[in-house]
Amino acid sequence: MEFMTLHDFMFWTKGMAYVGMGVGLVAFVAFWLFVSERDVDKFADTEEE
């Protein structure tokens, strides 16, 4: 992709970064649910035992 002005460059790169952040945040929620879905907290009570 060619850029004629700094504005073009900033618009494109910042735009891509914002899209990446948006996708990343949504993906993170899904990832977190995947990782912690089956948590049974079986180690949390070791102190009391």
Added chain:
Amino acid sequence: MSHHTTPNKTFWTPANILTAVILAIGLALTVKRFTMGIGSVTNLTDDNPWGIWIGFDLLCGVALAAGGYTTSAAVYLFGMKKYHSAVRPAITTAFLGYAFVVFALLYDLGRYYRLPYPLTIYPGPTSFLFEVGLCVALYLTVLAIEFSPALWETLRWKKLRFWAHSLTLVLTIFGVVLSTLHQSSLGGLYLLAPSKLHPLWYSPYLTLFFFLSSIPAGLSMVIFEGGLSHKFLHHKMDETHIKEAPGVTLGFAKAAAVVLFAYFNLKWIGVALDNNWHHLATGWGTWFLVEMFGFVLVPCLMYAVAAREQNQKLAFYASIVTVLGIVLNRLNISLVAFNWQLPSELRYVPSWEEIMITVFIVTLEITVLRICLNKLPILHEHPEFKGAH
């Protein structure tokens, strides 16, 4: 301890013989380095003044020693007491890691006897290198004090042990602050060379990437060493350590998965902000993709599945891939993608003596770690100080 008797083995096992041979060669090369100069053992040039002693011994050594601050922060700052048994092994590894980073640095400094100069005679407060030096010196001191209770307990020096232990919280806070500063500043060193480092690895956010990647590096080292200790030093572990080990492995696996996921995402945002997409279609791009997918995303998913399925073995394998990934990343930045535009005859390739000295330093560190784990109350509580920390 589960059982106190150590298997009756001869000292000259194959591992010990190999260790002795490496140490003997390393000592001979050390004499050569310090009597005939740095040029006699290295391929370093003005184009490549930093070789594997910086790229591996220092950058990888510091990143992989991050288990100290991550574990102590989790336990003492975030109150996750279920990981308490992991603190001493992690602090021991971190202390030895940093001590050997400084030891390795002596080989790389032309005038090693001037190591303290930046702190005393020529301070350069505007330099990243000054900050790294200051932080490493202070953090090594912090780690020495954090590590010392194990020594004082063995020597039964109760007052010193009480004094060192009473500083735990302050030292933990100090350690986290210092680690945040110097882990990121090591990446900051490469901000000075935007024209030398390949654009896929160069980023204005190098400081953030170095700090962020140090967290899974440290967590992975704790998991990796925990797995090895469980296998080879089981007889040195007490009931508490054995009982808490699965929780440490799976808890740290979950944390490492989350941070690796964030790191993977931020690395792509770095590519987007510099508009480096077109580099991905080159050979360098392929190598970058190997690092990003093979050594960041794959271990991230391995950790995620391990945490979800409560699979300790998978977490152990993920820790190996993560450690290899961190080593690959640091070597890419400091050696492989550095001076990428130079013709091949001017590129740096380490001499066999440089590699051998690195192997010597790593072997020496492992030997000292083995001695510490065998002789000090690190994987078990000292009988006279049970529950005292």
